[in-house]
Amino acid sequence: MTALALALAPMASAAQTAAPAQSSETWVHAGRLLDRPGKPARGPSTIIIRGGRVAEIRDGHTAPPAGAKLVDLADRFVLPGLIDSHVHLDSDAGGVQALVENIESEPAVIAYRTAVNARKTLEAGFTTVRNLGDGSGATLALRDAVAAGTMPGPRIIDAGRSISTTSGHMDATLGVAEELHSAIAQDNLCDGVESCRRAIRLQIRRGVDVIKIATTGGVNSRIGAGLNRQIFDDEVKALVDTAHLYKKKIAVHAHGADGINAALAAGADSIEHGTLLDDESVKLFKQAGAWYVPTLSTVNGYLERLAADPNAYPPAVLEKVKWRIGITGKSLEKAVPAGVKIAFGTDAGVSKHGRNADEFALMVKHGMTAAQAIEAATMNAATLLGVEKGVGSLEPGKAADLIAVSGDPVADVSVLTRVSFVMKDGRIHKAID
Numbered sequence: 001m002t003a004l005a006l007a008l009a010p011m012a013s014a015a016q017t018a019a020p021a022q023s024s025e026t027w028v029h030a031g032r033l034l035d036r037p038g039k040p041a042r043g044p045s046t047i048i049i050r051g052g053r054v055a056e057i058r059d060g061h062t063a064p065p066a067g068a069k070l071v072d073l074a075d076r077f078v079l080p081g082l083i084d085s086h087v088h089l090d091s092d093a094g095g096v097q098a099l100v101e102n103i104e105s106e107p108a109v110i111a112y113r114t115a116v117n118a119r120k121t122l123e124a125g126f127t128t129v130r131n132l133g134d135g136s137g138a139t140l141a142l143r144d145a146v147a148a149g150t151m152p153g154p155r156i157i158d159a160g161r162s163i164s165t166t167s168g169h170m171d172a173t174l175g176v177a178e179e180l181h182s183a184i185a186q187d188n189l190c191d192g193v194e195s196c197r198r199a200i201r202l203q204i205r206r207g208v209d210v211i212k213i214a215t216t217g218g219v220n221s222r223i224g225a226g227l228n229r230q231i232f233d234d235e236v237k238a239l240v241d242t243a244h245l246y247k248k249k250i251a252v253h254a255h256g257a258d259g260i261n262a263a264l265a266a267g268a269d270s271i272e273h274g275t276l277l278d279d280e281s282v283k284l285f286k287q288a289g290a291w292y293v294p295t296l297s298t299v300n301g302y303l304e305r306l307a308a309d310p311n312a313y314p315p316a317v318l319e320k321v322k323w324r325i326g327i328t329g330k331s332l333e334k335a336v337p338a339g340v341k342i343a344f345g346t347d348a349g350v351s352k353h354g355r356n357a358d359e360f361a362l363m364v365k366h367g368m369t370a371a372q373a374i375e376a377a378t379m380n381a382a383t384l385l386g387v388e389k390g391v392g393s394l395e396p397g398k399a400a401d402l403i404a405v406s407g408d409p410v411a412d413v414s415v416l417t418r419v420s421f422v423m424k425d426g427r428i429h430k431a432i433d
Contacts, residue, residue: 025050026400026426027064028071030078032408033057035394037080037375041410044074049400052426056396071428073404073421079374080394081127081401081424082416083381084356085293086251086272088349089117089142089156090134107136114138118146118153120354123430125419127401128155130345130385132212132251132272133162135172135185140207152429155401157385159251160208161188163199163239168230169218169253193238200242210385211243211250212272216259219298219320220350227275227320228256233266240266249386251293257281264288270384272345273298275324277331282338291384293345294332296362299325301351329366336367343384344377360413370413400426 026049033045035057048056064070090110114134121129131139143156164170166189188203190196200211215236217227240263243250249269254260257278260271264284270291274281277292285292302321305312313321335342346359363373382392391399404421422430 025055025064025068026071027062027068028078028402028423029061029074030076030404031074032077033394034077034079034374034410037378037393038371041077041408045078047078047394047400047402049426052400054394054396054398054400057394071421071423073432076404076406076421076432077408077415078394078402078404079409080378080392081399081403081422082125082357082377083128083130083344083385083392084121084126084154084346084348084377085130085270085291085343085381085384086132086295086345086347087121087129087353087356088133088347089121089129089131089139089353090114090136091349092117092353107138110136111138111141114142115151115153117349117353118142118151118156121348121356122152122154122424123419123422124354124356125403125416125422126154126356127399127403127422127424128157128382128385128387128391130157130159130210130251130381132159132210132253133170134158135161135188137206143209154424155387155391155399157209157387159210159212160203160206161185162212162214162253163188163190163196163203164214164253165189165231165235166191167223167225169214169216169221171221174222190235190239193234196235196238197242200239200246204246204248208248211239211248212253213239213250213263214253215263216254216256217320218253218255219324220317221320222314222317226256227323229259229262231259231262233262236262236266240268249384264290270343273347274331274335275327277334282334282340285335285340286338289341291341291343291380292331292335293343293384294329294335294363294366295345295347295350295359296328296332296366297346297348297351297356297359299328299362300355300358304352329362332363332366332368336372341380342368342372342376343381344373345381355417357416357419360409360416364413371410373413374409374416399424404432 028047034041046058046062145151146153162170190199252263252268255275382388407415
């Protein structure tokens with residue numbers, strides 16, 4: 001933690017120096033306003049902000065009183081800050097590069113990289129994220145620094161170190177010479193009920209907000225063990241029940257239907273990826289009220305890395321990467337008409353940070369309307385993350401998290417890849433040139 005503090009201190013100081021003091025009241029003139037995604041947009045509107053929160057919204061453009069700051073977005077479409085329910089802020093690497101990066105990176109290097117990726121994410125219009133996996137502690141530290149206002153970045157809901165069985169998706173020793181295994185933290189691996197309960201409690205002790213586990217293999221796991229279930233019922237139940245005992249939601253990495261269904265039957269709060277949903281999965285989603293986070297953007301990261309280097313992934317991984325590219329989106333096409341609850345998430349880190357909004361076009365391609373995709377990245381994601389009382393829409397009492405774009409994202413969702421203005425908690429982080 002000392003190295004992290006040293007790494008973050010210079011950037012924190014710079015952020016404090018660069019950030020101007022905020023006036024007590026800010027008035028925003030919006031050309032159009034989607035204050036509550038899922039409902040029609042309003043016309044010209046005035047948003048009044050006090051203490052970093054929305055105080056009032058008025059129809060039309062009202063002149064601010066003396067001393068208040070005016071932000072003129074009268075030629076822009078304004079909507080709530082976006083939410084990405086699945087990111088990994090500590091890295092942008094993949095394949096062989098990721099393995100080398102993990103071995104080479106000192107804690108301070110990871111801390112700086114995490115801060116840079118967080119800033120990219122914020123400037124892309126994502127004012128809240130759920131970070132699902134970082135063993136270094138860098139994201140936990142950044143979460144607290146952002147909350148304290150000493151570092152720029154999105155609001156972070158963090159899962160700490162992700163949990164799986166030995167040789168499962170979260171086993172960092174996979175692909176590493178055996179004599180190096182003792183140098184790699186393995187307290188996130190569990191085998192058997194008591195071991196799995198302890199693995200959850202270790203993350204609780206670290207101060208995490210949410211728990212992330214894996215019930216199936218992963219595309220990027222450096223092992224040819226497939227993408228189906230790799231955990232027993234009693235282990236899944238122990239993981240879910242222990243997380244819920246501590247009032248923590250549990251997100252489950254799962255590709256194969258057998259692992260998806262086992263997690264849903266045990267009470268999982270969300271399924272990440274969910275690449276092979278079957279009819280039973282849909283039934284279980286609706287029975288449990290669980291959320292589906294499709295993470296379609298992973299394919300962008302895979303395609304870009306392979307275009308740059310056909311050998312970017314070892315053979316055991318490359319086979320799974322090609323499979324994922326070909327099948328991505330099929331489960332979303334099944335889930336949407338069935339009425340499964342969907343929250344926006346990209347798996348940024350596998351795809352590139354700062355390009356989170358690329359996910360919208362893929363969601364629309366595979367069965368969602370633009371309005372549904374936007375709702376998934378605002379109201380729905382806020383509910384999944386448990387922060388719906390503070391973010392996800394622009395209403396009196398909620399955080400003044402808002403973005404602006406040129407054009408109507410409900411008519412053309414691609415405009416969200418070109419966010420021109422970002423405000424979080426009433427502070428401007430990206431201004432129109």
